[in-house]
Amino acid sequence: xxxxxxxxxxxxxxxxxxxxxxxxxxxxxxxxxxxxxxxxxxxxxxxxxxxxxxxxxxxxxxxxxxxxxxxxxxxxxxxxxxxxxxxxxxxxxxxxxxxxxxxxxxxxxxxxxxxxxxxxxxxxxxxxxxxxxxxxxxxxxxxxxxxxxxxxxxxxxxxxxxxxxxxxxxxxxxxxxxxxxxxxxxxx
Numbered sequence: 001x002x003x004x005x006x007x008x009x010x011x012x013x014x015x016x017x018x019x020x021x022x023x024x025x026x027x028x029x030x031x032x033x034x035x036x037x038x039x040x041x042x043x044x045x046x047x048x049x050x051x052x053x054x055x056x057x058x059x060x061x062x063x064x065x066x067x068x069x070x071x072x073x074x075x076x077x078x079x080x081x082x083x084x085x086x087x088x089x090x091x092x093x094x095x096x097x098x099x100x101x102x103x104x105x106x107x108x109x110x111x112x113x114x115x116x117x118x119x120x121x122x123x124x125x126x127x128x129x130x131x132x133x134x135x136x137x138x139x140x141x142x143x144x145x146x147x148x149x150x151x152x153x154x155x156x157x158x159x160x161x162x163x164x165x166x167x168x169x170x171x172x173x174x175x176x177x178x179x180x181x182x183x184x185x186x187x188x
Contacts, residue, residue, distance in 0.1 A: 021179060024162035027052070027154070028134035032092065032123035035104040040121055042090060043160060049087045049180050050156040054137050054149065056095035057107040062151040062168055067091065067111050069171045070153070074118070076173035077180065084117040087180055092121045094139040094149050096128040157183045 027050075030042035042050070053070060055063035070089060077083040093099035099107075104120035113120070122128065132139060139149040153171050155164035164179055 021155070021157075021163040021182060023157075024165070027156050027160050027162055028131065030090075030092070030121070030131050030134075032121040032127060032131060033101060035101045035108055035115065035120040035122075037101040040119055045088055045090070045156075046160050047158050049082075049158060049183050050090060050160075051087070051176065052090045052092065052135075052154040052156065054092050054094050054132065054135070054139075054152065056093050056139075056147060057099050057103055058095065059147065061146075063094075066151060066153065066168055066171070067107075067113075069168060070118075071111055071113070073171065073173045073176045074114070076177050080177060080181075082177075082180060082184075084114070086184060087117075089113075089118040090121060091118070092131060092135075093128060094132065094137075094147055096122050096125045155179055155183075157186070 027042060030052075032040055034040040042052075051070065051073065053066055055066055057063075070091070074083055074089065077087050093104065099122050101122060104122055105115075108115060108118065108120050123131075135152075135154070137150065137152060139147050142148050151168045153166040153168075154162055155166070155176070157163050163183060166176070
């Protein structure tokens with residue numbers, strides 16, 4: 001009897017325990033243009049968990065891997081009935097010169113990204129450069145013109161605060177699902 005009560009208590013505690021993720025601070029103001037050429041303000045997603053990535057469409061390095069990993073995460077979130085309702089994605093270009101809204105729309109189609117809940121952003125180069133810097137990211141052209149950049153994917157809570165920074169190696173569907181569930185418990 002005592003064992004049953006302890007197990008029930010432990011399960012209740014686990015369900016109500018807050019996320020162990022640190023509060024890194026508010027996400028930077030991010031106002032750009034989406035793949036439909038419409039203005040997009042990241043703050044419009046407050047109330048939802050958001051995963052933010054930085055990619056560019058002509059990348060032959062980590063960007064396709066990042067986007068494919070996010071597709072796997074999206075599929076897991078969809079199975080858990082969290083996609084769209086509780087969680088959305090934002091992918092910001094690192095190459096606004098080439099990544100026009102139309103190019104981003106085609107890139108999204110290539111990965112079968114849901115345009116309603118996965119937002120691909122671009123804008124004038126000066127605006128995109130400011131957003132990149134505000135997120136603590138960087139991008140530089142190498143001698144052959146290939147862009148060098150870090151692989152960082154940011155998890156935002158429903159208040160728009162950064163709570164985790166993944167690299168491609170740690171962007172697994174189960175890890176993100178666990179973190180999202182922790183943040184959703186915290187929200188209640």
